[in-house]
Amino acid sequence: MTRFESDYTQGAHPRILQRLLETNLDQTSGYGTDEYCDCARALIRRECRSEQADVHFLVGGTQTNTTVIAALLRPHQGVLSADTGHIAGHETGAIESTGHKVLTLPHQDGKITAQQVRQACLDHWTDDARQHTVQPGMVYISQSTENGTVYSLAELEALSQVCREYGLPLFVDGARLGYALAAEGSDVTLADLARLTDVFYIGGTKLGALMGEAVVISNEALKRDFRYLIKQRGGLLAKGRLLGIQFETLFEDGLYFDISRSAVTLAVKLRDALGGMGFGFLHASPTNQQFPILPDALLNGLRKQHTFSTWAKVDAGHTAVRFCTSWGTTEAEIDGLIGDVRALAFPEGLEVRQLENA
Amino acid sequence: MTRFESDYTQGAHPRILQRLLETNLDQTSGYGTDEYCDCARALIRRECRSEQADVHFLVGGTQTNTTVIAALLRPHQGVLSADTGHIAGHETGAIESTGHKVLTLPHQDGKITAQQVRQACLDHWTDDARQHTVQPGMVYISQSTENGTVYSLAELEALSQVCREYGLPLFVDGARLGYALAAEGSDVTLADLARLTDVFYIGGTKLGALMGEAVVISNEALKRDFRYLIKQRGGLLAKGRLLGIQFETLFEDGLYFDISRSAVTLAVKLRDALGGMGFGFLHASPTNQQFPILPDALLNGLRKQHTFSTWAKVDAGHTAVRFCTSWGTTEAEIDGLIGDVRALAFPEGLEVRQLENA
Amino acid sequence: MTRFESDYTQGAHPRILQRLLETNLDQTSGYGTDEYCDCARALIRRECRSEQADVHFLVGGTQTNTTVIAALLRPHQGVLSADTGHIAGHETGAIESTGHKVLTLPHQDGKITAQQVRQACLDHWTDDARQHTVQPGMVYISQSTENGTVYSLAELEALSQVCREYGLPLFVDGARLGYALAAEGSDVTLADLARLTDVFYIGGTKLGALMGEAVVISNEALKRDFRYLIKQRGGLLAKGRLLGIQFETLFEDGLYFDISRSAVTLAVKLRDALGGMGFGFLHASPTNQQFPILPDALLNGLRKQHTFSTWAKVDAGHTAVRFCTSWGTTEAEIDGLIGDVRALAFPEGLEVRQLENA
Amino acid sequence: MTRFESDYTQGAHPRILQRLLETNLDQTSGYGTDEYCDCARALIRRECRSEQADVHFLVGGTQTNTTVIAALLRPHQGVLSADTGHIAGHETGAIESTGHKVLTLPHQDGKITAQQVRQACLDHWTDDARQHTVQPGMVYISQSTENGTVYSLAELEALSQVCREYGLPLFVDGARLGYALAAEGSDVTLADLARLTDVFYIGGTKLGALMGEAVVISNEALKRDFRYLIKQRGGLLAKGRLLGIQFETLFEDGLYFDISRSAVTLAVKLRDALGGMGFGFLHASPTNQQFPILPDALLNGLRKQHTFSTWAKVDAGHTAVRFCTSWGTTEAEIDGLIGDVRALAFPEGLEVRQLENA
Structure with a gap:
């Protein structure tokens, strides 16, 4: 987890x-x-x-x-x-x-x-x-x-x-x-x-x-x-x-600034990856908090390996959630998260839209 | 110090x-x-x-x-x-x-x-x-x-x-x-x-x-x-x-109790030593805080090696002070403190009463 | 006044x-x-x-x-x-x-x-x-x-x-x-x-x-x-x-109830009279406070003989105001107020719409 | 009363x-x-x-x-x-x-x-x-x-x-x-x-x-x-x-000052009269509040015609009470109070000391 x-x-x-x-x-x-x-x-x-x-x-x-x-x-x-x-x-x-x-x-x-x-x-x-x-x-x-x-x-x-x-x-x-x-x-x-x-x-x-x-x-x-x-x-x-x-x-x-840069870099990596998969965001954040809007089915899958905060119900099938990075977040963890979202979103290479319509 | x-x-x-x-x-x-x-x-x-x-x-x-x-x-x-x-x-x-x-x-x-x-x-x-x-x-x-x-x-x-x-x-x-x-x-x-x-x-x-x-x-x-x-x-x-x-x-x-016992034991050792030298106390304390009444001249000497809290002016030449022990207090530190008080109180083996009358 | x-x-x-x-x-x-x-x-x-x-x-x-x-x-x-x-x-x-x-x-x-x-x-x-x-x-x-x-x-x-x-x-x-x-x-x-x-x-x-x-x-x-x-x-x-x-x-x-009824009766009389002249209201009030929306020009005229509270600017030429009745309000005062509004609204028998368009 | x-x-x-x-x-x-x-x-x-x-x-x-x-x-x-x-x-x-x-x-x-x-x-x-x-x-x-x-x-x-x-x-x-x-x-x-x-x-x-x-x-x-x-x-x-x-x-x-003077004058009259009977006072007050110390037996009698505040128990048989004068206090009321105290204190012309000793 x-x-x-x-x-x-x-x-x-x-x-x-x-x-x-x-x-x-x-x-x-x-x-x-x-x-x-x-x-x-x-x-x-x-x-x-x-x-x-x-x-x-x-x-x-x-x-x-x-x-x-x-x-x-x-x-x-x-x-x-x-x-x-x-x-x-x-x-x-x-x-x-x-x-x-x-x-x-x-x-x-x-x-x-x-x-x-x-x-x-x-x-x-x-x-x-x-x-x-x-x-x-x-x-x-x-x-x-x-x-x-x-x-x-x-x-x-x-x-x-x-x-x-x-x-x-x-x-x-x-x-x-x-x-x-x-x-x-x-x-x-x-x-x-x-x-x-x-x-x-x-x-x-x-x-x-x-x-x-x-x-x-x-x-x-x-x-x-x-x-x-x-x-x-x-x-x-x-x-x-x-x-x-x-x-x-x-x-x-400069440790304070190093910690900040590292966390922001990883958050931006996550944001860009999720955006690249076609997901929208509740807020356009350039900092360590990211608020993607994800299908509820995907979130249920994601919960098995990751914790995140539920932020807002967007529509019948989608929820905005919050992911935070910090001093302790590693690139491996972010890559793991991105990979898990991708796997859940495109289980067989399907387009995300298709998944959502399912 | x-x-x-x-x-x-x-x-x-x-x-x-x-x-x-x-x-x-x-x-x-x-x-x-x-x-x-x-x-x-x-x-x-x-x-x-x-x-x-x-x-x-x-x-x-x-x-x-x-x-x-x-x-x-x-x-x-x-x-x-x-x-x-x-x-x-x-x-x-x-x-x-x-x-x-x-x-x-x-x-x-x-x-x-x-x-x-x-x-x-x-x-x-x-x-x-x-x-x-x-x-x-x-x-x-x-x-x-x-x-x-x-x-x-x-x-x-x-x-x-x-x-x-x-x-x-x-x-x-x-x-x-x-x-x-x-x-x-x-x-x-x-x-x-x-x-x-x-x-x-x-x-x-x-x-x-x-x-x-x-x-x-x-x-x-x-x-x-x-x-x-x-x-x-x-x-x-x-x-x-x-x-x-x-x-x-x-x-x-039981660490909480061990810490407590150690600090109290050392405080009581200090109290008994000072009492044995003839000094009185502002409060009769059985715990880690001790409030001896000491001559101001002695306190001035003691300040060169030790810190303590000034508690109350007792009379023209005496002040009640507070010494605390804690988890970190060592027996060597208490012995050092007792020794320094004794050396200041009895510089040449004089009785404390004599010192105070001087 | x-x-x-x-x-x-x-x-x-x-x-x-x-x-x-x-x-x-x-x-x-x-x-x-x-x-x-x-x-x-x-x-x-x-x-x-x-x-x-x-x-x-x-x-x-x-x-x-x-x-x-x-x-x-x-x-x-x-x-x-x-x-x-x-x-x-x-x-x-x-x-x-x-x-x-x-x-x-x-x-x-x-x-x-x-x-x-x-x-x-x-x-x-x-x-x-x-x-x-x-x-x-x-x-x-x-x-x-x-x-x-x-x-x-x-x-x-x-x-x-x-x-x-x-x-x-x-x-x-x-x-x-x-x-x-x-x-x-x-x-x-x-x-x-x-x-x-x-x-x-x-x-x-x-x-x-x-x-x-x-x-x-x-x-x-x-x-x-x-x-x-x-x-x-x-x-x-x-x-x-x-x-x-x-x-x-x-x-x-029963004085409390008598006072209340009298004030409400007069307020309703005012409301019905202003409504009858074609004026709208900010709130539909059945009690002693009435909030008609009146032309600013009319309000300026009314201020010469009456005080009232300005409540909300409704549009470029109209303002909602508040009139209150109380134990001391007389029917003559309400009739005077109604008469003055009417006189200002219909100076020469014109329709209120025409006045407002002027 | x-x-x-x-x-x-x-x-x-x-x-x-x-x-x-x-x-x-x-x-x-x-x-x-x-x-x-x-x-x-x-x-x-x-x-x-x-x-x-x-x-x-x-x-x-x-x-x-x-x-x-x-x-x-x-x-x-x-x-x-x-x-x-x-x-x-x-x-x-x-x-x-x-x-x-x-x-x-x-x-x-x-x-x-x-x-x-x-x-x-x-x-x-x-x-x-x-x-x-x-x-x-x-x-x-x-x-x-x-x-x-x-x-x-x-x-x-x-x-x-x-x-x-x-x-x-x-x-x-x-x-x-x-x-x-x-x-x-x-x-x-x-x-x-x-x-x-x-x-x-x-x-x-x-x-x-x-x-x-x-x-x-x-x-x-x-x-x-x-x-x-x-x-x-x-x-x-x-x-x-x-x-x-x-x-x-x-x-x-000047009504404010007139009211004040009148009440103070009457309070001082009461004070001097009680003092003249030999009673002491809890506080030496030159204003409209007076705090005589009176025998409890006397106070019990006085309560039948007068109200006052109990202020402090002074000893086993005496209590300090408070009398206030105000705009409405009349000279007749003060004279009545003084008379009643005197009658209770000296029922048969006895000295107050004797009464207290009784």
Whole structure:
């Protein structure tokens, strides 16, 4: 059985585990005040081309989203997000649990546009009864998105500009940031994110770490007292060094980018192979998540050797599913998957259309 | 430099790291639904002599306290706690951030008594204006406490009885539970905790794990939907297996208890040695935390080779400090510490009293 | 200038003020424990044909919605509501401020159906990853709705049945309940509401009181400790008698129903007159709110003598507006309004179509 | 039966009711945007000698405290308060329900000092682990206090200075502000409060209004968006004019001060009479609340004709009780109360000491 259901089916990249072993007996202070964390912070600031950014390490994505968003908003404000945003639908109301509404905008390919943000602000600020509604207080986007898509540099610059115009902090959920940076045709760098956003994070959990997210803060008001907020939301790991050691390993010589490129390359190989067989896709993703639409009969066969996530029922006989690649995915596994799909789709060399008509 | 400031200065017990290495490439489902977690749950239930208990794994103590307490209380209820309780003073208002007041009772040696709980309930329920005050909704204690002390079985039974009488769930914060179980004279077992409490947790972070706390729930109402609450509070680790693997290792052949006994033995050795030199203690602790009162001049000397936590200024020339032992503390380190204290206290064989009078 | 923009443009029904004057010097205990409140509670229970219902008085609608909803939900649960529901869009995120998500369903004429609720439950409970989403925990509807429409008895019975099937408390926001009870063709009584819901409220603010909402609770779990929750949310008026006196006056001899019928009769007269002139309506309302679609030129003329609320831009030259009637609206005022519309629409006896084409 | 248990046992001052009657049919816009509210705001600004202050009207004290405090604090901050503060003990955890801890300081006569605030800040900011504790974010005091005492101008100036030094907004709960302004020896004016605080409120409910509190904001950051926060917390009354009309009546020609003086004069008369009989007091109050310590036998007799609040059991045979005066208290009522106490205390001309010894 090979698992493609998510990008967190295995442990950590072996170099990370090796490093945890080597440092295991070192004695350090707690809560992220150790030298490993300091070193990882310096490496990340260097990659971000930002001396001024504050870098903090948290354990997971929901925790990070909650901590950042609750830190930025006043009680009557909400966060603008695509209706497909992770905070809107898949965090059990964590944002609401801190008192704030998620103000959803209809997504396009998992993304929202600068124009949508501008319109939402205009609608709010020209409403005579606006004090009876939630005030837009910040903007949340994901890079890459829930659909596997990525914002281009031009799209990010437009969003950043409208956010600054309306005084809305811009926050990028980078749980899968590496895959976005390594996406086909991506023109966005970490330095762009540091420059264009108020705060973003570099996901570790889905990119080869055991766990961990590195939050990069440019916004001065948010920097202030952020450690209190991490502690209050349960994110201040006693053995904080674990996060520092992992991010140091990921960023000291480009491992983070290597992992990302490898996973994206294999995902694109899968995509092109399935496309070549004539299958369509729910989303056009250039990253490590692929959402092919496959015949249910084929999926039943495929389940014997592979796991994947069911995403959406497309029609009576077809379902969109999700395959993810990660640091641990091998070319052999992808080739095996492609081969199995082909064998099921063309059992005797038949055209896929014929199979489906059967 | 040897660090005694806390019980989380090093990584994990080597057997845990070894196990993470061995299992690193296994592919599993996420969020604690894997077989390692299932196995760890079964082992813990066995130790607790409870087939019915639910076991969940969370990442850290503040997160666990917040998740459990917010799950148990209705909006107008608060949690009774010793005024020294971790939730009362050292979690940046995490409990209040979920909407609930911590109702503090004056501690005795870090503990509260059944009689105090009963009186608090009587005071509340006989107050004609009680609806203008926060209703006691549950009881929180720590085992071992912030002062290193432990509740006896008789004390726990009395607390449990009054809690059941007044319908208050009893929750035990076991961040340092192993050290309490291994304390000199302890007569409490995991099975007692499962029997006498509604929910408690078995701390991993301070007992040899990289991180992790195992929550054991006996209360039927709390069992319901607890996974939603873990997710909402950011505690549902994507690679949940990391917690399962660690707790499996700790409980498959008694490692958790071995670690606890070793640390307590070394702490008691330190305590007895310092006591033998004539030094007093802020708290009488039978566990892995020791709080001797030492002359400031001596402490200044000791800082050159050792770290420890400053706890309380006792008088013009003396300070109470905290030394912690843990899974990684060696007898050589404790002997070194004892030797250094003795050398500083009796530089030329003088009596300690004479030194202090100088 | 005559005001039709809302149903709270004037003070209280004169009989209420008179009663406040008569009782002003009586000395009573505070916080709703006085005899006026007791009497009002008894009258309301009688109208509801329910000896067992608990009745509480709160000051306003947002406060009541927040108090009830936060009292009913556990932290991971949300409230199902029409997307047009007052709690969804016009209370500045008050529900979210208590930690809960409003789970919106697409409205039909301002209403939701039993089938929609059933489907939302099915979708949730058959989702393997449901613990990552907000659990439906209760249902909120308004009677009459934001669109002025009303639920029929059959619709309420179907909603009540599906709610009981799935264990969801049903809550009816009755800020304008009187107008719904008096609506053309209404077949719902207060006794039906007490029988079919877990909790509902009888709005006073928009029905002749200075302020005040009477909450009627049938659900046993919600009854428990509800006074604590009113106090915590700021709804326990020190001079609680003010609410008791008002509701006693409204219910001792049918004043509440008289006010409602009068306002509905005048609103229907307005509706029929405007319809007779050929104007359409945004919503088909049988209650005290009417939403005609009028030419912008006509509205500009009308503004010289009347106030009303702008509701929606319908096309380049037409806008839907809202006119409300209330306890204080006189037939002369409605006739004046109708006359003025007619005069503007047919300045020289022209057909309305011709005017619009001009 | 004459009621002295609180200052809200009757309706409103007759001039207020009269004004509500006179204006009842006027049609106005809602939510405090009417001319009565504007006029009342202007009158209050004039009394405060502050052109810049924002004035808002809310319904009750708990609601006002919650709205103001939640508006001023970031999530990791708490509010410093006397341990006797209303928010600390008598609002069912309303402050905690918004996510914030009440940081209590030991009171002296119901008050806290500038030095206590300074020390709390020093303790916090010099704590190396301060991020694990709640940060002091503002200061809350009451004028008059729960004990009936008042802050002198010098005390307020010292508090204001230390608050500005540490960046802590200063908030004065003025539920009984009039009585403090009219207290024997008071040297504080409304203008002083506007000058020395960031925000305070002028209580109406306990000073002759049906209900209502006027919030006066000098702090620029708090001014911003405050109406959203009132709405979110349920304090934006639809018929907001009710509050405007009442405060206009109270402030157009000094009625507020007249009511206050009258009630204080009568309370002082009662105090001096009881003191003259040899009775002691729980608190030395120069305002409308008096807390004599009386023999239980005497109180049992007194209960036949008078109500009062039981405050504290002092010893086996004595209890401290509270008598309040208000706008409606007459000299005849106070004389009657004094006479009844005297008759019970000296049934046959005996000395009170003898009675107690009996």
